[in-house]
Amino acid sequence: MKISELEKRTGINAHTLRYYEKSGLLKASMRSVNNYRIYSEDDLITALFIKRCKECGFSLAQTAALLAIKHDKSLHVCAEAKSITESKLQEISQQIEQLQQMEGTLTELQAYCCGGQESAEFCTIISTLEAGK
Amino acid sequence: MKISELEKRTGINAHTLRYYEKSGLLKASMRSVNNYRIYSEDDLITALFIKRCKECGFSLAQTAALLAIKHDKSLHVCAEAKSITESKLQEISQQIEQLQQMEGTLTELQAYCCGGQESAEFCTIISTLEAGK
DNA sequence: GTTGACCTTAGATGTAGCTCTAAGGTTTAT
DNA sequence: ATAAACCTTAGAGCTACATCTAAGGTCAAC
Structure with missing residues (x-):
């Protein structure tokens, strides 16, 4: 073809x-x-x-x-194939962990923000990013 | 400074x-x-x-x-900040989902492979990738 | 007064995996 | 015979986010 x-x-x-x-x-x-x-x-x-x-x-x-x-x-040998999948698996686990960390931080960031038409003066998302943890 | x-x-x-x-x-x-x-x-x-x-x-x-x-x-206004974090959160959730999908597939791929010094002739990792699901 | 540590800019390079373009040749259908 | 739909190559462009290089100017210390 x-x-x-x-x-x-x-x-x-x-x-x-x-x-x-x-x-x-x-x-x-x-x-x-x-x-x-x-x-x-x-x-x-x-x-x-x-x-x-x-x-x-x-x-x-x-x-x-x-x-x-x-x-x-x-x-x-099998060991070669398995070592490739293993290292990929590890990499993926790490990435998932990192993303979950971000997800947690972002969720927390969201938690107290009204998300409405109020002025951003007191927006908790912004103030939290300013203040750091 | x-x-x-x-x-x-x-x-x-x-x-x-x-x-x-x-x-x-x-x-x-x-x-x-x-x-x-x-x-x-x-x-x-x-x-x-x-x-x-x-x-x-x-x-x-x-x-x-x-x-x-x-x-x-x-x-x-707060809505602007919240919409940014929301879209990022969504994106991250999607990525996590994708990675977890991969993680599952890889784990399954691993499950039956001896990982030893046997010839790859019967390696389940390779044969599964060949055969597809 | 010169060495070494700083600073500046524009622009090149790297990563990973495509995706596209230009310029041209071939095949098929009508 | 000509238009549409294929095929070829080399090489550019894209994304996102840096990181580095070259060539040169400045500053502080010994």
Whole structure:
């Protein structure tokens, strides 16, 4: 299939597919006579693999590492895959924690603000941000 | 005080302080004879305000909006401040949700992988990413 | 009087992951 | 045969927020 069909079947933008190729993630397995990219069913699977990696939050570098394992399973061990997911999991937990911290602060900031048409002179959001904790 | 002292007292890099000025967030209230930025105590308060906004996750644009309220409270109303925090809160909740979704997927992905020195041939992480849900 | 620590500006660089443009070649349908 | 819809490349642009560089001016201490 040509790039636009792969785009349709994966939902990945053709520009992005070319970008993935440049990044070493997904190379079309053939080129037509006139140099068009021709993707195989295997390429489609790889493209969907990449898409799922993205949904899990993996960076392109991590995705590349996972793809390397996928492409040559016998040369790799479970520990490699697991260490990638573990580090991603840790990263995500940290991000969640940070966001929850912000969420807490913001909720508190909100709590006493009337949110109405009163002058901001006594707005607790502003005064709290001014005063700090 | 000069820029390096403000840097010390706020923990905000001098480069960043200049960047904030260019972005319209924090202008030194004076310049010395030789064109050095001279910051007042009020400027220090503003710098700390910006820092706290950052800790809450506000973008520079949102911070600028909050600063505008702070600088001229009588011209603004609580509703403005509250709408900014509300939209930020919403954004953060969404991000948390997304991350938790990823966290769940990753945890599931991990669950059945031995993580050992076995060949990745039967690694559940890889095969799950291949198969999709 | 010179060394080192400060300050200034404009503008380049970095991150991550796309997304788009320009300029051109190919294919398909009518 | 011509218009629309495809394809190619190199490289620019985008976002958000800094961070750094180059080239130069100023100041205080020894």
